[in-house]
Amino acid sequence: MQPYQSRTLAALRIPHGFTRRDPSLPADGAISWNVGRETALANRRVWWRRLGVPLDSTVFPHQVHADRVAKVTRAERGCGAERPESAIRETDALVTAESGLALAVQCADCVPILIYAPDIPAVAAIHAGWRGTVQRILDRVLDLLLDEGQRPEALWVVFGPSIGPCCYEVGEDVAAAWLAATCGTGAPALSRRSGRLTFDLWRANRLLLEQRGVPADRIEVSGICTRCRPDEWFSYRACGPRAGAQAAVIALPCDTE
Numbered sequence: 001m002q003p004y005q006s007r008t009l010a011a012l013r014i015p016h017g018f019t020r021r022d023p024s025l026p027a028d029g030a031i032s033w034n035v036g037r038e039t040a041l042a043n044r045r046v047w048w049r050r051l052g053v054p055l056d057s058t059v060f061p062h063q064v065h066a067d068r069v070a071k072v073t074r075a076e077r078g079c080g081a082e083r084p085e086s087a088i089r090e091t092d093a094l095v096t097a098e099s100g101l102a103l104a105v106q107c108a109d110c111v112p113i114l115i116y117a118p119d120i121p122a123v124a125a126i127h128a129g130w131r132g133t134v135q136r137i138l139d140r141v142l143d144l145l146l147d148e149g150q151r152p153e154a155l156w157v158v159f160g161p162s163i164g165p166c167c168y169e170v171g172e173d174v175a176a177a178w179l180a181a182t183c184g185t186g187a188p189a190l191s192r193r194s195g196r197l198t199f200d201l202w203r204a205n206r207l208l209l210e211q212r213g214v215p216a217d218r219i220e221v222s223g224i225c226t227r228c229r230p231d232e233w234f235s236y237r238a239c240g241p242r243a244g245a246q247a248a249v250i251a252l253p254c255d256t257e
């Protein structure tokens with residue numbers, strides 16, 4: 001089984017991919033440490049071969065559902081890739097402007113977001129669940145990229161497989177936090193039908209990007225709901241806290257340096 005790929009990033013020849021559930025691998029191919037260290041590491045080695053990216057050049061953050069962004073360089077090469085202790089501390093988004101370095105985030109319903117910023121050039125990998133979305137982690141990443149000379153209208157952004165509006169029921173507290181964070185402009189990402197309140201994380205993060213001037217046609221949404229397809233994807237809501245996770249990975253192509 002091959003990693004899922006974005007049409008946009010594939011056309012731009014950006015090395016990237018999303019790992020998924022693969023029943024031929026132990027723990028169905030989960031890459032998260034909660035399935036056991038040896039299993040997770042063995043699965044990472046298989047998936048990274050399939051991705052065509054060296055695992056020991058990849059950087060993983062230690063994700064905490066907050067809004068910290070870390071810019072990484074070759075000094076952090078391999079951090080978190082082969083053991084959890086070396087992951088970039090308390091970080092949910094990584095950015096790099098160096099080639100020869102890959103970035104990875106892991107998700108099991110939360111939205112994995114990959115960005116290619118051609119003006120710098122740089123790439124970013126972001127983990128955005130409801131907490132990261134409400135804390136506007138995408139804005140923190142855009143602050144950094146625009147600061148470094150990236151034009152918002154030239155960005156490419158991809159939302160990978162994650163829980164969709166079909167399945168993401170939330171409480172009033174989440175809706176209130178999102179509305180407060182967006183001064184009410186985020187309302188289109190919420191909907192209420194027969195007593196069910198749902199939060200569309202794809203729409204919410206798209207709104208944040210569009211408010212910063214990223215054109216709608218430069219945002220690719222996979223539209224794949226992990227909760228609807230637990231046979232193909234890891235889903236926390238479908239399988240509980242013992243569910244494994246999939247990775248989203250991106251790197252700058254080597255010839256852009």
Ligand SMILES: [Zn+2]
Pocket residue numbers: 163164165166167168225226227228
């Ligand atoms: Zn769904």
